[in-house]
Amino acid sequence: MGVKPLADLRELHRQLLELDDQLVTCMRCGMCQAVCPIYAETGREALVARGKIALLEHLGHDLLKDVDGVKDRLETCLLCGACAANCPSGVKVLDIFIKARAVLNTFKGLSPIRKLIFRAMLVHPDRFNALVSLGSKVQGLFVKPVSEVLGSSCARISVGALGDRHFPVLAKRSLHAEVARLDTPAGAAGIRVAFFPGCLVDKIFPRVGQAVLKVLKHHGVGVFLPDHQACCGIPALSAGDLNSFNDLLDKNLACFGGGNFDYLVTPCATCTATISKLWPVFADSAATERRAAVTTLAAKALDINVLLTDILKIRPDGVSQNGKRKVTVHDPCHLKRSFGIAAQPRMVARLNPEVELVEMQDADVCCGCGGSFTLLHYDIAGRIGARKRDHIVATGADTVATGCPACMLQITDMLSQAGDQVAVRHPVELYAETLG
Amino acid sequence: MLNPSLIEQFKHIAGPANVMDGEADRHCYSYDAAVLTAVVPALVARPETTEALGKVVRLCGDNGLPLTVRGAGTNLSGGTIPDPRDGIVVLTSALNRIIEINEADLYAVVEPGVITAKLATEVATRGLFYPPDPGSQSVSTLGGNVAENAGGLRGLKYGVTKNYVMGVTFFDTTGERIVTGARTVKCVTGLNLSSLMVGSEGTLGVFSEIILKLVPPPAAQKAMMVLFDDTAKASQAVAAIIAAKIVPCTLEFLDNFTIRAVEDYAKAGLPVEARALLLIEVDGHPAQVADEAARVEAICKQIGATGVQVARSAAERDKVWAARRAALSALARLRPTTVLEDATVPRSKIPDMIRAVEQIAAKHKLLIGTFGHAGDGNLHPTILTDRRDEKEYARAEAAVGEIFEVALSLGGTLSGEHGIGLAKSKWLEKETSRGTILYSRRLKKALDPKNILNPGKVLGWE
Structure with missing residues (x-):
């Protein structure tokens, strides 16, 4: 790598200073230290929001030369949003971090592996699907099952990104292979929803997608499920690849834009938060028509739990005395921090009359997944995840329920590695089990 | 620039992972919560034991390196901004052990990096009370609280940090360990160096261990929100409450500007026309609390309060305090x-x-x-x-x-x-006076001849 020409650096400074109005709102009070899971593990100021904002400010004002150092610190972040939710002066931390990642990424260039993943695969949903389908057929050669309760496996030989992880394997048949498309009219419920399963539900947890469809059918909700859906774009956004993000957005707009439905429902907290909060901020806004379509879809994005309890008003009555299944609920950051949603997933779990809820300590603290964070920083992610595992096990629950498939992956890994016999479910699965 | 062999010595003492000398990391210890110009330190060390802490201090002393101790960096007067001449920042965040909580003798022994709220919660689970509650308590460290003599909302009745410091162990610039105070209520052994350390802002020594007084918690409390159409009346009410020999545990004030900001931000239903708002809480034995709350209410009404809302439940009490908790956030967003x-x-x-x-x-x-x-x-x-x-x-x-x-x-x-x-x-x-400054500087010079302990803070430059 040669030295970057001065003109580029000036452009880097200029682009970072476009964030100055947002950066300056940080009053350095340090309250983010109280809630940052990474700070709790490392005690390092460079890894908490206040430190990262200071780094961006100092870099933008040319007080600091080490661009790689800043980029590395900036990317050591779960984007869990706990700091933003706890910030006295309301700093828009996630917007700042994602924009800054894009700026630094433009300056440094996307890594070859990410370029391959995003630009050659993710933005081409059909190619992505074909690869995954192939993978599901040959994975048995490389992985072996570990836990029946958790449905987890590990690599036969420790290699590359898999390392010592325990993970649910790719589903034999993804959701879109089982249910390619749907277009049913509103029934008894009088509403129609578009269904956005998200990549992880489609390819790893299709059973969650099936549970959603079963519940929607049971309650007479019309479903619009178009094929050729693309990823919501969060992996590209968090890697600072705005081009791939906008490509994905175009594909999704083609699927859903102008569709006739009341809500865009997902069983994935991260997809919901991305569509609802990040699409409007990061969509290329050149064309007003596109902007309007994005805003409309963003406003319709809704978590499946909220659809059931708040829109359809399906709520459990009383407190379960049965207690055949002790269930503890983990709050995904993208429900609790992004939307303040916590009661709804618990209510949905309790729609199963056998379920007795037991609360774990720090239920709303991040599980340590952070999407691709766990791929890049498995050590810190594992330490944060181990705490979550301890809190889950301490409840004595036989099942942990959470409304985000990314959390489900991380928690499965943590429980499986510790040899725990605790099942991991989406709340909607618990409810769907009770519907014949 | 520090010479590489000195950096190696820091790494040898604190462990390589606990020494940060890269540019990006150093920039993250160049500021605190005061609105001042950032100063980037030459090196940041994070000792994990008090023994390593003493050696780090001695290394700084031997080499004349200016040293600034940093807890959570929430200081509002620039006390944790390092020195521009090869300043060393010493972090206490890894010295975060609660060494002892003694329920029989009502004290706690802590390392300086223990977070204030963590100690408060820990002693509360044992039915005891550590009253100082600075606004930053969820992140601030006890070492920082002692060094700044931090206050909080409960100052009127329960005092501030200095009222709870029974003893401090600290290092001087040669790395010598100085032990002062005791685990006893009474102690007149030696010069009262603990009191000298409280509020010294890192200029006289580096704390390694602190003994803090604990008290039994009040059995009951009652909160109320009182509105006034005139600031002077609010102040008269405060004076009349004290004159009636009632000492509320908290007696907080919001002016009209803050009331309006809070209402805009939190929509808590505050009357925006009020010129002043008092949040009053009394605590103690339930019978005393009931009696004092009634008298406070009567006094406020007599002085001409335009409204008194007494919290009838824990939820209502929480609502009363929500307005105060939102004050800084509401203002900061403007x-x-x-x-x-x-x-x-x-x-x-x-x-x-x-x-x-x-x-x-x-x-x-x-x-x-x-x-x-x-x-x-x-x-x-x-x-x-x-x-x-x-x-x-x-x-x-x-x-x-x-x-x-x-x-x-x-x-x-x-x-x-x-x-x-x-x-x-x-x-x-x-x-104060010119003499006060000179006296303080002579004291500082005697204890820290090379002027390496947080130079420039409190006493300025000669």
């Missing part, structure tokens, strides 16, 4: 830069102080909200500005100076609880 001051006056002078702050705001065309601890006269005039706007920020700095002038003219003090640090050292002589 403008990019928040300058939070803590000039303090005798409590009878609060109306004069409020009036003066309003005049200063008008004169300099600034937004200033004032809230704070009415019971002990410790107000927080909060200037909402934008440090990037040079002209406006110059007016803000002039306003700060005038606020100090007024506070001193009313018989008050520059700082109730935030410390002097870098931000206020130039005003120190005005409140």
Whole structure:
């Protein structure tokens, strides 16, 4: 790598200073230290929001030369949003971090592996699907099952990104292979929803997608499920690849834009938060028509739990005395921090009359997944995840329920590695089990 | 630039992972919560044991390296901003063990990096109480609290950090361990060096262990929100409550500007026309609490409160306090830069102080909200500005100076609880005397001949 020409650096400074109005709102009070899971593990100021904002400010004002150092610190972040939710002066931390990642990424260039993943695969949903389908057929050669309760496996030989992880394997048949498309009219419920399963539900947890469809059918909700859906774009956004993000957005707009439905429902907290909060901020806004379509879809994005309890008003009555299944609920950051949603997933779990809820300590603290964070920083992610595992096990629950498939992956890994016999479910699965 | 062999020595003492000498990491210890220019340290060390801490201090002492101890970096007067000449920042975040909580003898022994709220929670689970509650308690460290003599909302009845320090063990600049105070209520052994350390802002020694007093918690409490159409009446109410021999555990004040900001932000249903709002809480034995709450209510009504809302349940109590908790957030969101001051006056002078702050705001065309601890006269005039706007920020700095002038003219003090640090050292002589500064500097010179312990803080530069 040669030295970057001065003109580029000036452009880097200029682009970072476009964030100055947002950066300056940080009053350095340090309250983010109280809630940052990474700070709790490392005690390092460079890894908490206040430190990262200071780094961006100092870099933008040319007080600091080490661009790689800043980029590395900036990317050591779960984007869990706990700091933003706890910030006295309301700093828009996630917007700042994602924009800054894009700026630094433009300056440094996307890594070859990410370029391959995003630009050659993710933005081409059909190619992505074909690869995954192939993978599901040959994975048995490389992985072996570990836990029946958790449905987890590990690599036969420790290699590359898999390392010592325990993970649910790719589903034999993804959701879109089982249910390619749907277009049913509103029934008894009088509403129609578009269904956005998200990549992880489609390819790893299709059973969650099936549970959603079963519940929607049971309650007479019309479903619009178009094929050729693309990823919501969060992996590209968090890697600072705005081009791939906008490509994905175009594909999704083609699927859903102008569709006739009341809500865009997902069983994935991260997809919901991305569509609802990040699409409007990061969509290329050149064309007003596109902007309007994005805003409309963003406003319709809704978590499946909220659809059931708040829109359809399906709520459990009383407190379960049965207690055949002790269930503890983990709050995904993208429900609790992004939307303040916590009661709804618990209510949905309790729609199963056998379920007795037991609360774990720090239920709303991040599980340590952070999407691709766990791929890049498995050590810190594992330490944060181990705490979550301890809190889950301490409840004595036989099942942990959470409304985000990314959390489900991380928690499965943590429980499986510790040899725990605790099942991991989406709340909607618990409810769907009770519907014949 | 530090020479590489010195960096190696720091790594040898604290462990390589606990020494940060890269540019990006060092920049993250160049500031604290005060609105001041950042100063980047030459190296940051994070000792994990008190033994390593002592060796780090000695290494700095031997080499004449200026050393600034940092807990959570929440200081509001620049006390944790390092020295520009190869400054070393020593972090206490890995010295975070609660060594002992003694329920029979009512004390706790802690390392300096223990988070204030963590100790408070831990002692509460054992049915005890550590009262000092600075606003940053969820992140601030006890070492920092002692070094700054931090206050909080409960100052009027329960006092501040200094009232809970029974003993301090610290290192001098040669790395010698100094032991002062005891685990006993009474102790007159040796010079009272613990008291000298409290509020010394890192200029006289580096704490390794602190003994803190604990008390039994009150059995009951009752909170109320009282509204006034005149600041003077609110102040009269405060005086009348104290004159009636009632000492509320908290007696907080919000001015009209802050009330409106909170209402805009939190929509808590506050009456925006009120000129002043008092949040009063009494605690103690349930019978005493009931009696005192009734008398406080009667006193406020007699003085002409326009409304009194007594919390009837825990939920209502929480609602009363929500307004106070939202005060800083509500104000901070109005403008990019928040300058939070803590000039303090005798409590009878609060109306004069409020009036003066309003005049200063008008004169300099600034937004200033004032809230704070009415019971002990410790107000927080909060200037909402934008440090990037040079002209406006110059007016803000002039306003700060005038606020100090007024506070001193009313018989008050520059700082109730935030410390002097870098931000206020130039005003120190005005409140005290030339002799005080010289005496303090001689003391500092005797204990720290090379002037390496947080130089420039409190006493300024010779």
